[in-house]
Amino acid sequence: MSPGNINADKGNGHAKAGGGLLHFTPVAESKVDVPYADLTNIDISTWDQGLVAQQKLAKQLFTAMTTDGFFVLTGFGISEEEITRQVDIGYTVIEKTPLEEKKELEGHMDHTGIYRGFKLRQYYEMENGVKDQIEQFNWQRDMEDQSMPLTIKPYIPEVKSFCERVHKDVLYKVYQLFALALKLPINTFVDFHTYEEKDDSWFRYMAYYDEFDPEDADKVGGVWLKGHQDHGAVTMVFSQPMASLQVRDDQGKWRYTRHTPGGIIINCGIMMEWWTGGLFKAANHRVAAPPDDQRNHTRCGVFYFSIPNNDVRPDLLTESSVLQEAGVHSLFKDGKTIDALTFSRARVAKVGKSEVYKQSWAAGTRLVEVIAGVEVPHFG
Template sequence: MASAKYFASQPAFPNDLQPVAQIATVSLAKLVARDTGEAEAVLHACRTLGFFLLDLTGDPVGESLIAEVDAVFDVVRQTMKLSVDEKNKFAQDPPRDFRGYKAQGIMKTETGAPDRCEFYNVSQDDLLGQSSAPRTNPDPIAAHTQLLRSYLEHGQFALTHILRALATQLELLPDTFRDLQAPNRASGTIMRLIRYAPSLTSADMRTGLLPHTDFGSVTLLANVLGGLQVLLPHSAPEDENSWQWVRPQPGCLIVNMGDAMVEWTGGVLRSNMHRVNYAPGDQRYIDRYAIAMLVRPYKEAPMSRLKGGRIPTVEDDKCEGVEIANDNANSVGNLTAYEWELTKAMSLKEGSDCARSRGGRQLKPKQVAVLC
């Protein structure tokens, strides 16, 4: 997340706002040091709410990332201040190409109303120089390619330690999740530069982005103003009392699990519904900027359930009486990650996405060595 200095330059998150989600904070420095307790905290957070705050302070790479968040926010601001005509020169062309600019109002919210956000997707493959057809970007992005590449690489560093903590806690090989989304393989991983319009009237005080789950594997989010809300586990999205505000914290990224992690773990990890509402208090009167690193598997990655460790088997599904991770257990595992993501992305764009919170099922017990 941005620095404390950047937070101080923005209207404050209201102290009396309710309800505010109770989200665990995990230290990147402790994950890098392979602290077992911190790894257990990651697994617990990813099985319950599906969200946690990643404290970047105290780690050299994390400290660099904090400074880069401040700098990238300026890139977001410069990009979104371009004229609509200029931004539309770089418009997305889905489903052929999801890179580039999406104008406000193209997507729908849960009520059928137009969304209230605009964003620009920058491809990881483009930034790392491994795309056969790199995208041309507007001047503010083109001029800061090195900054965006560094941000991405530092984000991948943090992601590596999150993924290794989860794999070891699930008694899988340490790089199991890392290998499924290795940054040197072609993927749909993007940096999304986002602007939400201010809520200047009562009519603007509504959902800006419909309730959804992320269809990738992991999201690393940086934002300063409130607006993000998470759904309480085991609650219906129609129940307004079950939506809780997420309070951003200086020096912390907001991390959440995506649908791919649910698929691979047979429903152990949780992909929780969330939405973006209007910013609370005086924050609603200004532009809300965010940077989302949306991590996705490499394009040919199988979406089938992993085997071994503490992940339930298919046989366990028959007797546990809980919802299976797969919406269509006979077909999802046969899809590549690219095919699977394409279907989900188009549903979200059309406002017909029927995503729901999934995961959080019981683990297999830890293996205990028996001495003979």
């Protein structure tokens, strides 16, 4: 089956939501007894109650970042209906953009190192010759320096507004919690991620299609996206009913993340781990086939990958008394740091294309790949 010509009715609603917009109906939540991760829920609606409330939230974040590297954010002021609207826009862009236009706007990340435009299915090269069944449309928040498909153009003003609100009204508060947790000036991380400055952060609409043939599914052990750590500071995944995102615990066991309606699942990335000398853990995660009662459905959602501004060098924040007391040290050898832009582009170019990624990984395996002189782990 060729990318861009999908039977969109497979397990999903495909009704029009007005103005040519398709409505994505997600699968019902699973009733199967599977192992779930016990992630911290941070209800940020108490933010405006003042410093005491904020410090309580920061304490929750500290616990989450020193254990799972994940937490669930709620109470952030963007309604579930607004999130659903964005998912519908993404579903429309992925389903209604003609294949020819998708190819014209294909990102070619292995050459550019930037997530922009479409990633078609079968771009990631997995083990045993199997390729992925994931389709994406990626864009940077200003939406002004890349070509856009015709399917998104009627919605650009509201998409841009959504991007700005997510960054300024939600992400900035999250970064202020990180600063409070580390006893740093409250805008430390905000200043590393200034909205108006250039960086390689990107938003993403993404659909996972449950369309591996049985032989290929066996070859990859039911894994749709292999175990990894995100390379930026934090990643924001707007929660979806399909149980598919999995977290790897300290014992190497993979556990599903629960759906929190209207919530955001947030994980720590490699650059946050660098800033904290490893005290905050870059979360190990993957995407796997869901429980049996959710099979043969599509997983569709909206994501934000936050990368520091281009010239930021995410090394140990030595001024943090928390990090001083923890006795951590810079994770860079001989003071050889790397700027966010250089590392991000080198990392993106390798995703799903490196020889390490193509290898078969036994359960519990940790494989290391050197990218731009930096060791990057992958997990089986």
